[in-house]
Amino acid sequence: MRAGLIRALRDAVRSGRLAPGTRLPSSRALAADLGMARNTVAEAYGQLVAEGWLTARRGSSTRVAPSPVPPRPAARPAPPVRPAERLPYDLRTGTADVATFPRTAWAAAARRALAAAPNDAFGYGDGHGRPELRTALADYLARVRGVRTDPERIVVCSGFMQGVALLGRVLRRRGVRAVGVEGRGFWGHHESVDRAGLRGVPLPVDALGADVAELDRHPDVGAVLLTPAHQFPTGVSLHPDRRTAVVDWAVRTGGLVLEDDYDGEFRYDGRKVGALQSLAPDHVVHCGTVSKSLAPGLRLAWMALPGELAREVAELKATGEWGTGVLDQLTFAEFIASGAYDRHVRSVRLRYRRRRDQLVAALAAHAPHIAVTGIAAGLHVVLRLPPGTEAATVRAARERGVALEGLGRFRHPLAGASAGDGIVVAYGTPPDHAFSTALAALLEALPPAG
Incomplete structure (x- = not known):
């Protein structure tokens, strides 16, 4: 409902139905009119304020901003605002099992952080974020992901989308007008690029990841947004040759690579895939978040940026409603420094690996004709389906109380032909007590052999 309301309001401003300066109803009044929770409306307003x-x-x-973001055609028709479908079992991507949030350890870290915080921590601060967290992140990212950065080059954000919105504005100031995106990728990437007033150029995705050679066919592209460690949604890692090629493109053209490392902590098989940023720290922005490792509700993310770009993004972040809560920053810094974050990640990584193994074993036993890909890392897998069965499988799952997403959900509107039917199964979302039942219902919904 929140996403639908955001799209509807954004389109109303784009089209001129809501003119600059128009006063909007209070969140309470609009929530009552639409039959929504007040918090849903407040969060939608907050997101649109953050986007300008x-x-x-x-x-x-x-009110509508005096100079709203330049009008852009919507990537997809805005659906009507209506109550979100609520099914007993949710196997859609986007979140992890929030029941695993370490409440006791987090509360203890919050008490220690609050007791040790200097008085100036509760002032306005600067756009980079709290130095305690940036220092802890610089050490953690170097140790775990191989990121080469320092605290002055890190900007803390209220979620990944805010980071992309900030970067989009800075890139426009620098003259960038087009950004490469994965043609089959996270729809939020596609929409965030559009919201930033930039044109998304879809790149083909195959078994080696995004085909970055296509960038040379688009000289107007000044940046590219990728998921190199674990391509979303296919689950493949960007091939080493393509990792080298995209870095060479950035160095040769002065372009920028935005690396979304959305689930870098969760790798189960084989050697770890290090951060792309380590190959060219002056040309790659490494983006991370706690939305999968802890909880999306914390609204904590970060970017490790080239030095001058870090300064520009931090200055922009300090100018408006872009702030990030100080107490959560201090708590997360203490959580990392105390070792609690490493312990928590090890614990949930083991839990999610067990779920993945249970899913793969069940498919092998009851649906061996269904190929499973993208199992080496992350919190989801892709089930490859016979041609023409994707929509029917999603419907059959819904009838059994299971919410699923087909691969078509992640295709950019301007991308080429579909690469085949499939569904994306996010095994990290359901709580432990519901996972077995959700898995059984999923198996019933799959097309039969032959």
């Missing part, structure tokens, strides 16, 4: 579509001041109403 709306303005809000303490003690005043929310």
Whole structure:
């Protein structure tokens, strides 16, 4: 519902139905009119304020921004705002099992962080984020992901999407007008590029990851947004030759690579795939988040940027409603420094690996004709289906109380022909007590052999 409301309001501003300066209803009033929770409306308003579509001041109403983001055609028709479908079992991508959040350890870290925090920590601060967290992140990212950075080159954000929105504005200031994206990839990437007023250029995705050689066919592309460690949704890692090629492209053209390392902590088989950023720290932005490892509700993410770009992004972040909660930053810094974060990640990694193994074993036993790919890492797998069965499988799952996404959900509107039917199964989302039942219902929904 929140995403639908955001799209509807954004399109109303684009089309001029909501003129600059228009006063919007209070979150309470609009929630009552639409039959939504007030928090849903408040979060939608907050997201649009962060993107520059709306303005809000303490003690005043929310209004359409005087100079909203330049109009862009919507990547997809905006669906009507309606209550989200609620099914007993959710196997869609986007979150992990939030029941695993380490409440006791987090509360202890919060108490220690609050007791040790200097008084100036509770001021406005600067756009980079708290130095305690940036210092802890620089050490952690070097140790775990091989990222080459320092605290001055890290910017803490309220979620990955805010980071992309900030980068998009800075890139536009620098004259960038087009960004390469994975043609079969995270729909949020496609939409965030569009919201930033940039044109998305879809790159083909195959068994080696995104085909970055296509970048040379588009000289107007000044940046590219990739998921190199674990391509979303196919699950493949960007081939070493293509890793080298995209870095060479960035160095040769002065372009920028945005590396979304959304689930880098969760690799189960084989050697780890290090961060692309380590190959060219002055040309790659490494983006990370706690949305999969801890919980999306924390709204904590970070970017390790080239030095001058870090300064520009931090200055922009300090100018508006882009702030990130200080206490959560301090708590996360203490959580990392105390070793609690490493222990938590090891624990949930083991839990998710067990779920993956249970899913793969069940498919081998009851649906051996269904190929499973993307199992080496992350919190989801792809089930390859016979041609023409994707939509029917999603419907059959819904009838059995299971929410699923087909591969077609992740195709960019301007991408080429589909690479085949399939469904994406996020095994990290259901709580432990519901996973076996959800898996049984999924198996019933799969097309039969032959």
